[in-house]
Amino acid sequence: MSLPAAFHEIAGRVNNWGRWGRDDEIGTLNLISGEVVREAAATVRTGRRVPLAVDLRQDGVQTGVIPGRVNPLHVMVQVNQELFGPGTVATSDDAVTLGLQAGTHWDALTHASHSGRIYNGRPAGTVTPHGRAAFSGIHTARHVVSRGVLLDVAAAKGVDRLPGDH
Structure with missing residues (x-):
């Protein structure tokens, strides 16, 4: 063009x-x-x-007009995972995939x-x-x-x- x-x-x-x-x-x-x-x-x-x-949100500012620009994707990788067996210490962890143009x-x-x-x-x-x-x-x-x-x-x-x- x-x-x-x-x-x-x-x-x-x-x-x-x-x-x-x-x-x-x-x-x-x-x-x-x-x-x-x-x-x-x-x-x-x-x-x-x-x-x-600008808040980082999965329904954020990226509209799909520019290929590859995505809104953040937030996922839980474990929820209340007991580390040493039932009734012991448990953790919850998450991960974020973040397009830097999203915020x-x-x-x-x-x-x-x-x-x-x-x-x-x-x-x-x-x-x-x-x-x-x-x-x-x-x-x-x-x-x-x-x-x-x-x-x-x-x-x-x-x-x-x-x-x-x-």
């Missing part, structure tokens, strides 16, 4: 590759300086905290590529099948503290979830 020309035009306009040097691995996180963090802290008025976590997480700049390249023009092949990124992995993000604006569009429209084509 070919992408429309408008996609390539927008991508070229918003591209930050090289903006902070060819060795940069954190992209626009460079904009969150110490001064920005101090200014953000100065805007706090109430101390109200808003949790943004709250951060994506690194290596999460998506275009035309075989990731951030700053590095080859997409630098991301390994073992989940390691030679460059721009999430570990390079360090601490991220700033201010932001949260828009709950779904709630504003009176629904729990927006349709995929919204």
